[in-house]
Amino acid sequence: MTKYREKIIVLDPGHGSTRGVLGYDPGCVHGDRTEADANLEMAVTLKFLLVGRGFRVVLTHDGNDGPKPDLSWRTRMAAGLGAAALISLHWDMVFKPSRHRSGVYHAPGEPSRRLAQLIAPTLKQGAASWCEPSSHSRFKGLYIDAFPDSRPAVMIEFDSLMHAPPTGTAGKAARIAMLTPIADAIARAL
Numbered sequence: 001m002t003k004y005r006e007k008i009i010v011l012d013p014g015h016g017s018t019r020g021v022l023g024y025d026p027g028c029v030h031g032d033r034t035e036a037d038a039n040l041e042m043a044v045t046l047k048f049l050l051v052g053r054g055f056r057v058v059l060t061h062d063g064n065d066g067p068k069p070d071l072s073w074r075t076r077m078a079a080g081l082g083a084a085a086l087i088s089l090h091w092d093m094v095f096k097p098s099r100h101r102s103g104v105y106h107a108p109g110e111p112s113r114r115l116a117q118l119i120a121p122t123l124k125q126g127a128a129s130w131c132e133p134s135s136h137s138r139f140k141g142l143y144i145d146a147f148p149d150s151r152p153a154v155m156i157e158f159d160s161l162m163h164a165p166p167t168g169t170a171g172k173a174a175r176i177a178m179l180t181p182i183a184d185a186i187a188r189a190l
């Protein structure tokens, strides 16, 4: 029997939310695939894995809830729930294959750096994956930075969207394989 934990984890599927609604933001696009849809699939699978480890998990949006929640709202929502961690999920743009790398950005606090360092080696490229403070991103900072420094906030970039597992049931086993070590790393950090 899984030990029940009081801790809430907020997962933020990057971009979204409802297609065709004002404010929909697909993120990057590869063929007929949008990053927003691929991020949401990862979030739903990671939620399943974290619930199995005893956490309460809340998504910032589920793809059926109207216009895209803005970025500062996502962080405020997580902080307002008293979440133990905020984890944002993104697939990256389609680059030349040699530039495809997975990695994790973390907010300024030490708990964020620690969680990012546990997650980064589990990503596809393992030791070659990057782990950087958000200040090193091309935006010189990220919306996760507004989460309280005493609790971890990270943004995972899962490699190029062109390498995302197939949508739906066809990609389920691949998503679980990618996300199981990440769920274990989160459970270790919290």
Ligand SMILES: [Zn+2]
Binding pocket: 014, 015, 027, 028, 035, 090, 091
């Ligand atoms: Zn993105």
